[in-house]
Amino acid sequence: MLEITLIRCPSCSSKNIRKHSIQRNKQSTIQRYLCKNCQKTFTLKQELKNKSYSTNIILKAVSFYNLGHSQSEIIKLLGKKCKIKIPQTTISNWINEFKQITTFNRLRNEAKQQFKPENIIDQYEFLHNNLNYKYQIHNFKLNYLTNNNEKLERIKTYLEKIPTKEFPHHIFKPIVQQG
Numbered sequence: 001m002l003e004i005t006l007i008r009c010p011s012c013s014s015k016n017i018r019k020h021s022i023q024r025n026k027q028s029t030i031q032r033y034l035c036k037n038c039q040k041t042f043t044l045k046q047e048l049k050n051k052s053y054s055t056n057i058i059l060k061a062v063s064f065y066n067l068g069h070s071q072s073e074i075i076k077l078l079g080k081k082c083k084i085k086i087p088q089t090t091i092s093n094w095i096n097e098f099k100q101i102t103t104f105n106r107l108r109n110e111a112k113q114q115f116k117p118e119n120i121i122d123q124y125e126f127l128h129n130n131l132n133y134k135y136q137i138h139n140f141k142l143n144y145l146t147n148n149n150e151k152l153e154r155i156k157t158y159l160e161k162i163p164t165k166e167f168p169h170h171i172f173k174p175i176v177q178q179g
Helices: 055-066 071-082 088-097 103-114 139-146 150-161
Strands: 017-024 029-035 041-043 121-128 131-138
Touching: 017 041, 055 071, 055 088, 055 103, 071 088, 103 139, 131 139, 139 150
Parallel strands: none
Antiparallel strands: 017 029, 029 041, 121 131
């Protein structure tokens, strides 16, 4: 829990604030604060305006759609991962609403013809200086961008080599300093 003395007003940057009320919607409860200087109220959560569901849920739904899942599959995936049942019409509305900012949407049909949703993105984890590093390859985008371009084909070959034993993984190991 964040101490109230560390919170600043987003309007005037004052630290002179107090808890004001609790905002409830269908899916969550959010603490509201009042700035004693400018009298404006605010929350710490960065949620989309006029949405009953969290930004995270909406983002997951649109991402699943862009991976090639149908709307009925999205309902099942969100039910499994987030323990929530979202109506199909709500998911459809999100897809239409965010179509302009999800640029992959225009390539979705072509990607679905080439890859199953579970094969569009390959994910790997590496240990780099004792930190987990997640490496992902978007297979359709890589094929789409490198198609018939020799220079980009070399980049594709390199990127595809990273998760294999052919890649020099020893360069990611920490250097031992001699003292």
